[in-house]
Amino acid sequence: MKVLVYSAKKFEIPYLENANNRKHKLTFIEDTLSSETAMKAVGYEGISIFSADDASDLVLEKLKDFNIKFISLRSVGYDNVNLKTASRLNIKVANVPAYSPNAVAEHAVALLLALNRKLILANQRVKQFNFDLDNLTGIDLNDKTVGIIGTGRIGFVMAKIMHGFGCKLIGHDIEVNNELVEKYNMQYLPLKDLCKEADIISLHVPLNTETHYLIDDSLIEQMKEGVIIINTARGAVLKTEDVINGLKNGKIGALGIDVYEKEKSIFFKDHSYDFPKDDMLIKLNAIPNVLITGHQAFLTDEALTNIAETTIYNLTCWDEDRETENELTNAKKLSSHLS
Template sequence: MKLLVYSAKEYEIPYLKSAAKKEFKVTYTKDALDTHTAIQVVGYNAISIFSGDDASLVVLEKLWELGVRYITLRSAGYNNIHIKAAKRFGFKVANTPDYSPHAIAEHAAALLLAFNRKLILADAQVHTYNFLQEGLMGFNLHGKTVGIIGTGRIGSIMVKIMHGFGCKILACDLKPDMDLIELCDVTYCPLDELCRKSDIISLHIPLTYENHYLINAEKLALMKQNAILINTSRGAIVHTKELIKVLEEENLGGYCTDVYEKEKGIFFKDHSDDGIKDGQLKRLLSFSNVLLTPHQAFMTDEAMRNIAKTTFENLDCWEEGRKCENELGYETLIF
């Protein structure tokens, strides 16, 4: 099998090379997949893509015409690929759902702790030899009510982390986890109730048609004025324009995020010399109560090893005619 790896980062190539079997011919390109770079697949029957790659209908059509038959994603999320179109063409498509739920949940907790205890500001101040404590006030997590939206692989770990801090846990999910109810005293409730009662709200759901802009003006208006919203899922779950309005009106305590709804062309690149043109993102970053990281939650050694391993396991299954447990089908709903 000949594999072209799109959006290959220098830090991940060693992991992929270590996991690749000798029978695979692998080529790495730093280019993201789009309508222009699709031509690079000539001579390859498989590709690997990341969350910033474009696998829309028009791109998939080009890939199919050029001989690609297998697509393995190096991410759990798959909202960047038109699954139904891919299956209609005949592609085999799989993701990496279990690379490290702990990495994402731990990053969500890290965002919360860094924001609450003003660690970014404190670090900047002491590096200029300012050792005053003014402006560094936080609050105890113990006793606070934390709302977890989505208690699947990642959300369930976030529940356990927050339970360990002594927080009261509210949760919203289509399928309540009975183990979490028993072990962490989780109370499942409707989304509106969770928004009203939570001091901290953390998102752990995939981006689907149903939850695109799930956190909009209506839901934001329900939240406490000092509530902290955390997003390590997908940017478009939060309506950024309406979030900015709430932040401008000082009706939200803070927004901690590892994702942004319009990451394409911005994230995974260095714009420090030329800046960015996205006015909405610029405005979001102008708020002192916004903490944003560049989609790095997955970046742990363990996660990278698992992503590389699963990438080639998916391809192995298809080449050997075995069932691929991570294969995505028609029933998968995506945005």
């Protein structure tokens, strides 16, 4: 199958080539998929896209006109794809449902530890041979209450790690994970109650109509003074403007994010010489108790290997006229995604 790989990054191309092993004719381009770049897919049967690519109605209509039949996502999330439209146009879409829960959960913990123990500030001082300890005080994680919003694959690993630190675990999800309850004594609570009790809140939910701006002023008001919030899920799960206000008034003690609600035109590119004109991001960057990474939680050797292998597997299934269990546009899965 001839496949155009949009948003191809230098770090991932060797993994995709290795997994492909010449099964498909892959062409890599740095361009993100948009209504303007959709025409580049002319002559291809399938495309592969990443989280910043736009597969909305208009783009999908164009791809259909260009005879694109398959879209293989290199991500878990699929909020950038209109699955209902893809299904109507008979374009098959599949994702990578579980490339490495460990990678993302471990990154969330790294953000937490770096913020809590002021590692960035401490390192900056030491680089200047300043070994003063003022303003570097953190807290013991042992015995603290960690609220995990979203207890799927990644949230499960996060809970397991935080249990190892001796934390009390509380969770919120539409489904109770009995293994977390039995093994790690997690207590499931309504969202407002979780916010009232948690010293640390870690987000691991997909972005949909229910979770868009899930964390806003009304929930922040319910939180403990000085709460630490970690988000490695999707940027728009946080209402950034409200979170900035919470940081300014001290309600939020620290914020660690690997995602940002307006990251689409910013992340994955070097803006060193062309600063983004994004007031909220500039404000966040200026707050000392905020730690931002550029959507790199997935960036481990193991995760990149799994992403590449699953991406190629999905394409191979379609090429051989077989179903892939990762397809999002079959009738049964589509119904569950849209319900």
